[in-house]
Amino acid sequence: MNITVATVTDQVFPLNVSEDLELENLKAFCEVESGVPANQIQLTFNGQPLNDDKKTLKEYGIKDGDMLFMQQGPVQQGFLPSQAPPMAGGAVGAGLPSFDFSNIQVPHGAAASSSNSSRLSAASSDNPAVIREMLLADPSALSLLKQNNPRLSDALTSGSLERFAQVLKEQQEAKAEQERLRLRMLNADPFDSEAQRLIAEEIRKKNIEANMEAAMEYNPETFGTVVMLYINCRVNGHPVKAFIDSGAQTTIMSSECAERCNIMRLVDQRWSGYAKGVGIQRIIGRVHMVQIQIEKDFLTSSFSILEQQKMDMLLGLDMLKRHQVRHLFSRLLVC
Template sequence: MPNLDFSRIVVPGSSSVPSNSLPTNVNSRREDPAQLKQLLLADPHKVSLLKQNNPQLADALLTGSLDDFARILRQQYEEREKREQLRQRMLTADPFDTEAQKLIAEEIKKSNIQANMEAAMEYNPETFGSVIMLYINCNVNGHPVKAFIDSGAQTTIMSAACAARVNITRLIDTRWAGIAKGVGVQRIIGRIHMVQIAIENDFLTTSFSVLEEQPMDMLLGLDMLKRHQCCIDLQRNVLQIGTTGTVTPFLAEADLPEVARLTYNGSAQDEELYRKMLEESKNKPGGSSS
């Protein structure tokens, strides 16, 4: 067995909670979760970093009670202490013991992963940032709407709130109700078979699946993009409509809706919503999902 310098092995955090994901000054405030929560909420930048590095704790911070926040914080402290105790046992264990060798191999694996992440942070730091989502300005029934361009979405969707705001709820066909499952879960209350949307000086028709609790107003999916031969030109930062040649710019970060910003948190109730919809669907004949 080769000689290994175990003292140089950096014990990283778990895959979901990196070792550096706890907020600055946490150790000094371990006995006062309320003060820590207040400190974090007062700084949106710290909240944004916490959402990236420690989603579980960030979710408890933004949507949970103080008891939930304190419980998760305590659990993460205990996990860190267990990892440190494990490291200490490794340093004093018999290197020829089978279990010790498994622990050593696991720590080497974690150390390699940590080194890989540190190299990425040094040479490709932009991969740890947030990408500005692609939104454009358009009009629906004479009302301005910021539409999200998503070539990864199969269908074009609109929120029920947006449909009410632009006065087209009367066109919703509830026979197309169901459940939409993707990154999150949403209830489809129906479908609008044809709506005219204005992009710059062009008037284009598309259909919408109307979602009950969709946070973003409108999402232009692949069905609409392919029909009108749209081209997402990232070099010029524009959306080009192939059928007409019209070009419209993607919105700057300052012009994005709140749902598209890093400080937005709208996924905490997805699991509960999914359970609720599945329970209600048992009492309804038919329906569809996508």
């Protein structure tokens, strides 16, 4: 379930946790997010302090979408969040690494939660070697890091502690600068043009994050890698791997492939020109008719011969429509 934790310094962070999570383990998550030691964290729900660390969130009546209030130091019974004293200066965000652990899914069960909490508590260390070892030992965290922070992931997998420490330090400094700008925004005159610009930028970032979270939840396949579609065929009796591209207007072939297939002698240079798309390439000419064999089927096609083309052959929309080759897609081969 998703809950939200707010602090007296207007810091708000969401947590995805299990209803069976014990309060002491929830405090460990709050320690990672806020930098306040877990033994100094006091959580309040509906104006009532939560004092029993062994009780689960379900036992406290906390449900999906609820908000908890967090402060540093003990809270007396009936003490309202609006009366809470401010946290010690510099507690928020102090010494935290730039990697965000709030998206790590908490497994169900107290034993698994305790194990994850221990690893998350270790992340609060300033030692890059400790953070690096923790990430390398946790495949799920490594996968999240690769998706959300590719630059730090590349530094981690490079095997160089110096490079990892440098990238981590740069990102920590960038995060600290963002926090300073946020505090400046909160304390500035709301009618100041610079403050309004920072507020608009903060709203934009939150909208982007919300849009990405919704996409990851409802359309996770959009974050996967799309494989290019190729088929094996023969042109003039020579084996060629052809790329299927229904977005290409014409079927094309590289001059090197045309040489291998022994059809350069058929190029009509009256059809020379330039192909424009992502870039511009010179068209040497056109071969008006060549036989293509796809498994047991024999088809004919024309080719525009390009002077510099990395792909050997590209089957365009003209070829696909002419022969209505829907059956080709049942024979696609992934390279």
